[in-house]
Amino acid sequence: MKYPTIVLFALAAYVLPALAGNDYLWGExxxxxxxxxxxxxxxxxxxxxVQSKKYVFKQSENLNALTITAIRVTDKQKSHGAxxxxxxxxxxxKGVTLKFTSERGYGIKDIVEIWGR
Structure with a gap:
């Protein structure tokens, strides 16, 4: 009875990361x-x-521009994320450039959040 449970957990540990999206966090x-x-x-x-896209964030006022403290990218695709x-x-x-690259035959769908002070 214990062995099917162990096999089930091992299979879940192998499959679940493949189904998770590619989420990123730089900074805090x-x-x-x-x-x-x-x-x-x-x-x-x-x-x-393979699709690629560049995202550029610039602040309009350089004198009053805030310093970026964190960048969070959330992948909205359940599998095959960019x-x-x-x-x-x-x-x-004060700014950032991100480069997104998809898997072959798949698109890009991500949310970018930039935090600063």
Missing amino acids: IGANDYKLAKDTVKKAFFVGL TVVLASGGPGS
């Missing part, structure tokens, strides 16, 4: 931080191709 969201931006990054799938690379900027700077 503090109690005094403000949400600077919340955007959805989308690009439709195309059969047999990977994200922090290309430039990020926590400690």
Whole structure:
């Protein structure tokens, strides 16, 4: 009776991470931080191709610009989510550039939240 339970848990440990999305967090969201931006990054799938998209966040006033403390990317796809690379900027700077890359034959659907103070 114990062995089917162990097999079930081992199978769940193998399958569940494959079904989870690719969520990312750079930095830490503090109690005094403000949400600077919340955007959805989308690009439709195309059969047999890898999709890529660049997301750029810039603040309009450089003198009053807040410093980024955290960037959270939440993958809205249950499986085959896009990977994200922090290309430039990020926590400690005033702007950021993110590069999204999908799996072959799949699209991109992520939510980007940028926090700062």
